[in-house]
Amino acid sequence: MSCYFLSQGTDLWNPSNSVARIFVDQAIMLAKEMGLDSGIEGIIEDECEIHGDRFTAFLHALLLRHGKSNNQALRSLLEGVTAIGLVITERAGWDMPIADTGNNSFWDEKKTQLARSMPTG
Secondary structure (H helix, E strand, C coil): CCEEEECCEEEEECCCCHHHHHHHHHHHHHHHHHHCCCCCCCCCCCEEEHHHHHHHHHHHHHHHHHHHHHHHHHHHHHHHHHHHHHHHHHCCCCCCCCCCCCHHHHHHHHHHHHCCCCHHH
16 A cells, blocks of 8 residues: 655655654654654555645755764754655746755755655655
């Protein structure tokens, strides 16, 4: 079985259920830690809706936190959700300015590598 990550009917990602649950749980935990709304609804049956405006604000905050931290453990914990979020954002066509968050080439490389292993339905 798999889970469809959608935005207004557009299929953005179709991972296995276990991968979907891990991503959603990590994103919700990070959003709570930062006092933000992730823009990700809970998984209902085999679908998860993502709200672009809130998701991109959350993602931007993750990018800024990653860029400002010199704690390698924290940076590593942020990277998974952030990289997946960048792929989802690009597929949805949402505006995601990363120039002011630092290390653009790092994120571009992560996004390019990861997108190949993130199937859509």
